[in-house]
Amino acid sequence: MRNDSTYLFRSALPDFLREFVQNIPQEVNRGYYFGSDGWIWGRDFVCKSGPNQGELEIKRHWMQWLLWGRFAYNPELSNERLAGILQARFPEVDGAQLLEAWQAASMVFPITTGFHWGPLDYHWYPEACVGVKGSRKKGGFHDVESFIQLDNHGGTDFIDIETYVKELKKGNKPDGKTPHQAARRLLENAEKALSIIKTLDVGSNPELAETLKDIEALALLGRYYGYKIEGSARLHLFREIKNPSDQQKAIEALEEAAANWRPYVDNLTTRYQTPRWLSRIRSEPVDWSELTQWVDEDIEIARQAK
Numbered sequence: 001m002r003n004d005s006t007y008l009f010r011s012a013l014p015d016f017l018r019e020f021v022q023n024i025p026q027e028v029n030r031g032y033y034f035g036s037d038g039w040i041w042g043r044d045f046v047c048k049s050g051p052n053q054g055e056l057e058i059k060r061h062w063m064q065w066l067l068w069g070r071f072a073y074n075p076e077l078s079n080e081r082l083a084g085i086l087q088a089r090f091p092e093v094d095g096a097q098l099l100e101a102w103q104a105a106s107m108v109f110p111i112t113t114g115f116h117w118g119p120l121d122y123h124w125y126p127e128a129c130v131g132v133k134g135s136r137k138k139g140g141f142h143d144v145e146s147f148i149q150l151d152n153h154g155g156t157d158f159i160d161i162e163t164y165v166k167e168l169k170k171g172n173k174p175d176g177k178t179p180h181q182a183a184r185r186l187l188e189n190a191e192k193a194l195s196i197i198k199t200l201d202v203g204s205n206p207e208l209a210e211t212l213k214d215i216e217a218l219a220l221l222g223r224y225y226g227y228k229i230e231g232s233a234r235l236h237l238f239r240e241i242k243n244p245s246d247q248q249k250a251i252e253a254l255e256e257a258a259a260n261w262r263p264y265v266d267n268l269t270t271r272y273q274t275p276r277w278l279s280r281i282r283s284e285p286v287d288w289s290e291l292t293q294w295v296d297e298d299i300e301i302a303r304q305a306k
Contacts, residue, residue: 001032001033002034002035002036002037002121003034003035003036003039004036004037004038004039004122004125005109005113005121005124005125005127006109006127007036007039007127008046008127008268008272009127009217009218010060010061010063010064010102010210010211010214011061011064011102011106011109011214012063012064012082012099012103012106013067013103013106013107013109013110014067014077014079014082014099015079016107016110017067017071018071018075018076018077021071021072021075022075031072032068032072034068037121037279038278038281039278040057041057041058041061042057043055043056043057044056044057044060045273046272046273046276047060047273048270048271048272049271050206050207050209050210050271051210063102066085067082079099080096082099083095083098083099086098086099090207090208092200092202092203092208093200093201093208094200097199097200098196098200098211100192100196101192101193101197101200101215102193102211102215104189104190104192104193104196104219105190105193105216105218105222106218107186107189107222108186108190108218108219108221108222108225109126111182111186111189111222111225112186112222112225112229113126113153114152114153114155114156114182115152115153115156115158115160115179115182115229116142116147116150116152116229117151117152117153117154118131118133118134118150121281122281124142125278125281125286126221126225128281129141129142129225129228129295130142130281132281133150134146134149134150137294139284139286139287139290139291139294140281141291141294143294143297143298143301144228144231144232144254144301144302145301147161147228147229147232148161148162148232148233148235149162156177157176157177158176158179158182159176159177159178159179160179161179161229161232161233161236164178164179164233165233165236165237165240165241168241169240169241178233179229179230179232180233182229183225183227183229183230183233183253184226185226186222186225186226186229187222187223187226187227189219189222190219190220190222190223191219193215193216193218193219193222194216194219197212197215197216197219200212210271213267213271216267217264217267220260220263220264220267221260221264223256223257223260224257224260224261225257227253227256227257227260228254228257228298230249231249231250231252231253231257231298231302232250234247234249234250234253234302235247235254235301235302235305237250238305239305239306247302247305250302250305251299251302251303254299257298258292258295258296258299261295265288265289265291265292268288269288269289274286274287274288274289275287275288275290
């Protein structure tokens with residue numbers, strides 16, 4: 001299995017990974033191995049400071065590797081057991097609350113990539129909203145037009161924006177989860193994560209502090225994609241069905257997306273080395289601050305829509 005999409009942030013997705021492992025066809029498999037084609041899971045080279053600077057990546061992303069390893073042996077391992085492991089590692093906070101927040105924030109990747117799908121590694125990099133496929137922008141940024149045009153992952157029940165609007169235009173009720181539902185799911189997970197971490201006291205534990213900052217970053221990114229999907233859907237509805245209120249809702253949603261992109265970039269660039277060269281993603285280093293201009297241009301695309 002190959003991870004070519006999520007490199008920077010510590011993540012925890014026990015429910016998603018448990019279901020994934022349980023559905024690997026055992027009759028043709030004896031196990032799995034896991035890596036990347038564009039990232040070296042060796043010694044950390046991205047942290048500007050903190051307890052994991054210069055450490056092995058397996059230490060910084062310990063929870064990800066723990067889940068893949070333990071689920072390979074026992075995919076029935078419960079969240080209660082994982083919360084206990086977190087409680088032992090971070091006694092300053094409630095382990096169950098931390099796991100709930102961490103998992104909610106980490107769902108930004110499977111939800112967004114399930115809705116907005118690039119089938120090859122260089123097609124889609126969700127930590128920066130860039131990829132070679134489906135982009136009209138220098139640097140590969142995926143703007144609202146990309147979100148309107150790209151399909152969903154075939155294994156989900158999401159409805160892509162073009163199909164959704166086409167069916168509404170015909171007077172049909174689309175079968176599956178609408179773009180609005182995808183957006184709402186992202187926003188609900190983000191709000192859950194942010195509300196929980198506000199109640200957690202870091203104390204003097206630097207690793208816990210960095211983990212909570214990663215959860216915050218993932219939640220802000222979830223907000224960004226939630227509002228971006230909603231804005232893209234509203235924009236296409238306005239173009240095809242001509243309801244002026246949809247244009248206004250598109251503008252408002254994309255303004256909210258931009259308002260969450262900025263603190264996301266501040267969180268990321270304060271703690272991680274950027275610009276970051278990512279093999280195969282694009283022909284130049286990824287510069288999150290530079291991408292902000294395209295985030296703002298999404299708003300103008302909606303404003304100028306006819």
